[in-house]
Amino acid sequence: MRLSDSIESFIKTLLAQDEPEVELKRNELAEYFGCAPSQINYVLATRFSPDHGYIIESRRGGGGYIRIVRVVQTGSQRLMYLINERIGDTIGEGEAVRLIQQLLEQQLVTSNEAEIMRAAISAQALSIPIPDQIKNAVRARTLKTMLLTVARQNREQGGANNG
Amino acid sequence: MRLSDSIESFIKTLLAQDEPEVELKRNELAEYFGCAPSQINYVLATRFSPDHGYIIESRRGGGGYIRIVRVVQTGSQRLMYLINERIGDTIGEGEAVRLIQQLLEQQLVTSNEAEIMRAAISAQALSIPIPDQIKNAVRARTLKTMLLTVARQNREQGGANNG
DNA sequence: ACTGATATAGTCAAAGATAGTCAGAAAGCG
DNA sequence: CGCTTTCTGACTATCTTTGACTATATCAGT
Numbered sequence: 001m002r003l004s005d006s007i008e009s010f011i012k013t014l015l016a017q018d019e020p021e022v023e024l025k026r027n028e029l030a031e032y033f034g035c036a037p038s039q040i041n042y043v044l045a046t047r048f049s050p051d052h053g054y055i056i057e058s059r060r061g062g063g064g065y066i067r068i069v070r071v072v073q074t075g076s077q078r079l080m081y082l083i084n085e086r087i088g089d090t091i092g093e094g095e096a097v098r099l100i101q102q103l104l105e106q107q108l109v110t111s112n113e114a115e116i117m118r119a120a121i122s123a124q125a126l127s128i129p130i131p132d133q134i135k136n137a138v139r140a141r142t143l144k145t146m147l148l149t150v151a152r153q154n155r156e157q158g159g160a161n162n163g
Numbered sequence: 164m165r166l167s168d169s170i171e172s173f174i175k176t177l178l179a180q181d182e183p184e185v186e187l188k189r190n191e192l193a194e195y196f197g198c199a200p201s202q203i204n205y206v207l208a209t210r211f212s213p214d215h216g217y218i219i220e221s222r223r224g225g226g227g228y229i230r231i232v233r234v235v236q237t238g239s240q241r242l243m244y245l246i247n248e249r250i251g252d253t254i255g256e257g258e259a260v261r262l263i264q265q266l267l268e269q270q271l272v273t274s275n276e277a278e279i280m281r282a283a284i285s286a287q288a289l290s291i292p293i294p295d296q297i298k299n300a301v302r303a304r305t306l307k308t309m310l311l312t313v314a315r316q317n318r319e320q321g322g323a324n325n326g
Numbered sequence: 327a328c329t330g331a332t333a334t335a336g337t338c339a340a341a342g343a344t345a346g347t348c349a350g351a352a353a354g355c356g
Numbered sequence: 357c358g359c360t361t362t363c364t365g366a367c368t369a370t371c372t373t374t375g376a377c378t379a380t381a382t383c384a385g386t
Contacts (some may be wrong), residue, residue, distance in 0.1 A: 002226040006373065026335055034372045041336065046371085061381020064334040079373085113170055115312050120283035123346095124213060125308040128300050130293070137291050138301060145288040149278045165354090189345055199364045204346065209361085226345040257374060289371025 007033055007043045011068060020067040026058075044068070051086075051098045053105060073110045079151040083144050090136040096121045096143055109150060117146055166198055171210045174231060197237040207231070212309045214247055216313065234315045247308050253299040259284045259301055259306055272313055289316070 005030070014022040016089060030037040048054040048068055057067040073081075082099060097118055105115040121139045170192070179183040204259055207229070212216040216235035250260065250276040260281055267277040280289060284306055289298045 003355040009207075010347080015373070027333090037335075038337080038375075039373060042372070042374095045360070054181050058335060059381070060379070062333050064381070066335075086250050092314050098312070110275075112313075112316050113279055115316065116276055116279055117283075119308040119312040122308055123291075124219065125305040126301065128304060129185075130297060134291070134293060138289065141291060142288040142305075145285055146279050146282040149282040150275075153275050153278065164374070165362070190343090200345075201347080201365075202363060205362070205364095221345060222371075223343080223345040225343045225373075227371075229345075 003033060003035055003039065004043050004046065007035075007040065008047045008148055009134050011043070011048070013069060015068065020072070021067060023067045025064070026066050040066070049098075051095065053102045053104065054147070072125065073106075075106065075152060078103070078106060078108065078149055079154070083147050083151070087140050087144055088145075089140055091134055091140045091143060093121060093123055093139065096139055099143070103150070108154065113150075117143070166202065167206050167209065170196055170198075170203065170206045174206075174211070178231065182293070183234075184230060184303050186230045188227070189229050198199070204228070213304070213311055216246070216311065218308075218311050220236045232315060234311045234318070246310060250307055250310075251305055252305050254285055254303045254306060255299055256284060256302065259302055266313070271317065276313070280306070285307065296313060 002124065010029075010033075011022065011024075026037050026040045029040055033039070033057055044056055044066070048056060048072070053071050055069045055071055078094060086099070087096075088146075099116050100114050100121075103109045107155075109117070120142055126135045126138065173192075173196075174185065174187075178188075189200050189203045192203055207219055211219060211231055216233065218232040218234060220230040220232070221243070245262070254262075263272075263277050263280050265285075266280075267271045267274060272280070284302045289301065
């Protein structure tokens with residue numbers, strides 16, 4: 001398994017217990033995993049970004065720390081943010097997958113729905129010879145349109161999952 | 164026998180055993196067959212495409228992999244019919260909507276899932292300035308990829324869907 | 327307060343590890 | 357032959373890991 005994945009799991013285990021946030025020492029964690037301290041920053045940047053639903057707070061110097069906080073937001077707030085601000089006119093597959101995964105974790109969609117959405121914006125779905133630029137524009141439109149549908153379903157069904 | 168055929172057989176042997184999916188390293192497989200790594204991509208593209216009933220997932224970088232998911236047996240009638248005959252390389256919104264409606268009526272998808280699929284192939288999702296021809300090609304690919312995903316879900320969830 | 331030492335964390339570019347793409351060569355076939 | 361399929365290699369894209377350098381905070385001595 002990748003080092004990054006191990007560190008990610010470790011942090012998520014800490015978060016899973018009860019607290020919605022966890023505080024740690026960058027150097028201690030790096031020591032524990034036997035890696036460069038900057039590796040921790042890499043994991044935070046690629047797995048605990050706002051897109052992943054986390055906010056990072058930190059302090060340097062003596063007694064310094066890194067705090068990882070899981071963001072809490074209502075479903076419609078999240079959806080509106082994604083549609084109106086986060087997703088612009090263009091988005092890559094990786095980013096889109098992250099956002100969809102986040103919706104799943106917040107239980108705004110079922111895993112089947114998330115998989116269908118992933119399929120819709122996948123490279124396989126867009127494997128026709130057009131420029132990447134266009135593909136990403138299609139991805140953005142498609143994703144936003146699907147999210148609008150989810151938002152409407154959410155309103156009509158009071159935010160509960162369907163079955 | 165052709166190299167491509169050998170690689171195809173090899174992968175199908177792996178898939179035949181018990182697991183419906185297999186994960187491999189492109190370079191290792193190429194090494195094993197003594198060929199260029201890109202040969203593996205050729206085999207995947209020509210023998211494990213969505214039209215053949217497979218989903219490919221992959222990751223680059225350290226710890227990268229290629230995962231091949233078999234969704235339908237070769238020759239499985241209904242799904243292959245939908246994927247290859249009815250959808251083809253291109254499909255309009257109206258016809259796609261009718262097809263999705265049928266999936267709903269046959270209870271292969273929930274109404275929420277059907278709505279998300281409709282959103283994904285809607286005119287709104289594709290409201291960027293590209294030729295209709297391209298839009299319909301994208302629709303076809305997108306729909307096929309989503310269909311495969313649904314088929315995979317039904318299989319994995321003990322679904323009683325059989326063509 | 328100021329200053330320098332110490333203790334942290336952050337940034338960024340480079341190297342390493344994979345996989346993807348595509349044009350053209352090679353091989354097979356009618 | 358001429359067309360199609362297969363195969364390769366060079367180039368590209370993406371993901372991970374590290375290390376050198378930077379930035380900031382605390383503390384101890386003055």
